[in-house]
Amino acid sequence: MSKDARDSFRDVAPNYAKSTFHASAVRLQEVLDLAHPRPGDLALDVATGTGNTAFALAPKVRRVVGLDLTREMLDEARKVAAEKKVTNVEWVIGDACHLPFPDETFDLYTVRAAPHHFADIDRFMAEAYRVLKPKHDAAFVDCAPPLPARDLLHEVEVKRDPSHVMSLTLDEWVGKLQRAGFQVERAEARELDWNYEEWMGNMDVKPALAAELAAVIESAEGQARKQLRPERREGKLWHAYWHALIRAHKA
Numbered sequence: 303m304s305k306d307a308r309d310s311f312r313d314v315a316p317n318y319a320k321s322t323f324h325a326s327a328v329r330l331q332e333v334l335d336l337a338h339p340r341p342g343d344l345a346l347d348v349a350t351g352t353g354n355t356a357f358a359l360a361p362k363v364r365r366v367v368g369l370d371l372t373r374e375m376l377d378e379a380r381k382v383a384a385e386k387k388v389t390n391v392e393w394v395i396g397d398a399c400h401l402p403f404p405d406e407t408f409d410l411y412t413v414r415a416a417p418h419h420f421a422d423i424d425r426f427m428a429e430a431y432r433v434l435k436p437k438h439d440a441a442f443v444d445c446a447p448p449l450p451a452r453d454l455l456h457e458v459e460v461k462r463d464p465s466h467v468m469s470l471t472l473d474e475w476v477g478k479l480q481r482a483g484f485q486v487e488r489a490e491a492r493e494l495d496w497n498y499e500e501w502m503g504n505m506d507v508k509p510a511l512a513a514e515l516a517a518v519i520e521s522a523e524g525q526a527r528k529q530l531r532p533e534r535r536e537g538k539l540w541h542a543y544w545h546a547l548i549r550a551h552k553a
């Protein structure tokens with residue numbers, strides 16, 4: 303049984319507002335390139351966390367609703383919104399698998415770096431489909447390591463963050479989205495050179511556990527090792543990591 307995401311995220315909210323991955327302009331542009339926001343859109347950013355994706359969308363759309371389960375993440379998002387003087391975003395506490403909105407409310411749906419926490423992935427996709435207006439689009443970005451690296455990383459992920467449920471492979475993403483009713487227009491797995499230490503730091507993982515989990519990655523063998531390519535640079539561990547970048551359409 304995975305731990306509730308609120309227990310994992312409530313004490314680390316400020317880390318996510320400045321994380322190299324989550325706050326990077328290049329990574330946020332990647333979501334905009336997938337999402338194609340339009341000036342009149344009412345957008346929903348699910349599991350918005352500290353609002354990084356919502357803030358990237360805000361200048362491009364009419365209004366953004368940023369939804370998250372964890373109050374402390376939204377408190378941090380509100381603080382950042384005040385600093386950035388962003389006024390067209392509102393913050394809602396809620397669950398991606400039970401969205402508190404009527405059918406066909408939104409012109410655009412986005413979710414980034416979060417579905418691997420969701421307890422019921424099929425229900426989350428059904429909810430995304432339900433709240434999106436017909437003839438509109440959704441952008442899904444989440445960790446998506448290929449097999450067998452996914453299975454090796456799973457052990458690392460659940461110990462790093464006990465609210466981790468499962469990373470889907472790109473093929474699993476596409477199959478499930480199609481079964482939820484979406485037409486998948488673009489789907490790719492993008493690989494990054496991953497800074498292990500910062501990844502652990504985002505979750506304030508204690509040094510002893512970080513060392514134990516580094517050893518799991520560094521002792522990978524066979525195909526998983528070829529995929530992960532663990533390497534020490536100036537003593538610090540780096541390895542490959544993957545995200546699914548998906549644009550899907552509701553007919």
Ligand SMILES: C[S@@+](CC[C@H](N)C(=O)[O-])C[C@H]1O[C@@H](n2cnc3c(N)ncnc32)[C@H](O)[C@@H]1O
Pocket residue numbers: 307308311318324325348349350351352353354355369370371372375396397398399413414415416419420421
């Ligand atoms: C890594 S952070 C999100 C990062 C953010 N989307 C971004 O692009 O920077 C993961 C977030 O997922 C949220 N979360 C986990 N399970 C959730 C659920 N079932 N419904 C809504 N939010 C959830 C957590 O509270 C946390 O804020």
